[in-house]
Amino acid sequence: MKKLIYILLSFVFIVLGAGGWYFSGLIYEGGLNPEFPDTDEIGTAEDRILVSSIDENTITLNVEEELWGVLLEKGIYGVRGQNGDAVVGEIISSQNNIVKRELIKLTGTLVPGDKVNGTNLVTIDEAGSYRILGTSSWSGQASEGVYTPESVSNLDYEIISYTSNLGEFPSYLTTEGDKGIVIFVHGFRGDYSREVFALMRSGDLNDLGYRSMIISYRNDRGVPKDPSGIYQYGTTEWNDIDGAINEALKYTDKVILFGTSGGGGPISSWLENVGDKNKVSGIIYEAPVISFWESVEVNGGARFPWLPTQLFSYFKLVTEIRYGVDFSAMDFREAVIESDIPVLLFHGDDDEWVPVEMSDYIASMRSTNLTYVRYENVGHVTSWNADPARYVKELSTFLDSLD
Structure with missing residues (x-):
């Protein structure tokens, strides 16, 4: 009988060990590994x-x-x-x-x-x-695999660089607009020359009198990598955001940050580590990752609904040990709640990548200087698609309130 118990326990430990190793690898590849396949086109998908x-x-x-x-x-x-x-x-x-x-x-x-x-x-x-974008009638590309403010939104631009503690980083800066500069911070595995969301929204912002600065930062293709070798969701990237802000302040005294998806972490970490309202007038979030582990649990639950939710705590521990990650350091919800810099927050309730509950929590806990635009039956970073006119109106109203 004891032998059978030992065999069963050994089997359980082997299964748990293999499962922990497998799922920690998925978490790394799907959310922490900054390397990604090189493709020429944006937004391609299988014809299913x-x-x-x-x-x-x-x-x-x-x-x-x-x-x-x-x-x-x-x-x-x-x-x-x-x-x-x-x-x-x-x-x-x-x-x-x-x-x-x-x-x-x-x-x-x-x-x-x-x-x-x-x-x-x-x-x-x-x-x-x-x-x-990405059709035979309009590729949106300036050259193979490269998108620019001109090729996407017909805007003149220049390529500038900013510096942080890790090195020098290139960025697009559109040339028209006298009200201020909006700095776009992309999400996981981004590239400023392929950030078509920002490039499309730069046209809207140009109409509202704002220039757009579409930045690269650590772990992007062709720029310095984070010494940790992983995407940190803000714990180190905030240094780059501060460098970009300092560069933008050379052109204007009104800077707004715009973070989409995983770009929400670096901005929120900047709030925690700097948070100087004399440097930044306002923040716009679109489906932001403000606590990375919350997103992991939502993604895992959606893709593996048969998994007991209790196992995610185990997978979290294995991932932290295996890759040297501290998920608690990637949680910036309190920094956003405690900041008094005005925030405009967009999120759809059908987001399968970033939990809308994270935005709900922040909106419920922060009592001032936050405008929350929550959409029904809308997914990840598709608030503009849900209602283009309303989206631009919300941008306009928010930006006007910063004057």
Whole structure:
């Protein structure tokens, strides 16, 4: 009997050890490893969606192969196929795997049976027409794999550099606008020359009188790496943010930070370590990672719903030991709550990457100088798509309040 117990215990320890090793590796590759595959195009996805039917006003899609995605969410999105693409709007009906949406614009040909993919990389050109980045009619690229303010938003720009304690970092700086500079801080595995979200929003900000500074920082391609060898979600990156702020202050006395997804951590860590309201007038967050481990748990729960939630604490411990990570040091919620620098916070409640509950908590705990725009049936960093006019109005109102 004792022998059987020993065998069972040994088996349990082996399974736990193997599971801890496997899932800690997933956490590292999916959220901590700064190295990423080099591709020429942004926003590409597998063609896993089928066109069921299409007419002049509607398109019906079979989304059975999509676990989640923009075509299941409220807003204006792109559908890209081999022979054509479409801009779609309102969800007319949704039953089981079949989604019927308003057809706003069709370029080329889409027919029943075509395999397509969905994208949130939609913008509005100067003529008021929708365009989808990454299509045959508009790649958005200035050269192979490179996107610029001019190629995406038709804005003049220069390439400047700022310095931090780790070295020198290149950035785009648009040239028009006299109200101030908005510094965009991208998320995990970003690259300033491929940050199409920031490049698209720079057009909106230009219309509001602001220049955009789209920065690189440690662990980006071609710039100094963090000595730890991992993405730190703010614990060290705040030094780079401070360097970028100091550079922007050479051009203006009004600086606003704009953090998307994993870019929320470096900005929030800057609040914790510097937080000088004489240097920064306001902060804009879009689906921000302000506590990295919270995002790990949400991602893990969505991808492995059969896993007992209690195991995540074990995976956390194994990851910390294996990779030398301190997840508690990546939690900046209190810094955001305690700061009095004005904040505009966008988040959708259908975000499968960053938990909206994190933003809910901050909004509930911070009583002043915070505007929270929470969307229903909207996913990760797609607030503009949900309602472009409202999004720009919220930006305008917030920026005007900083005068």
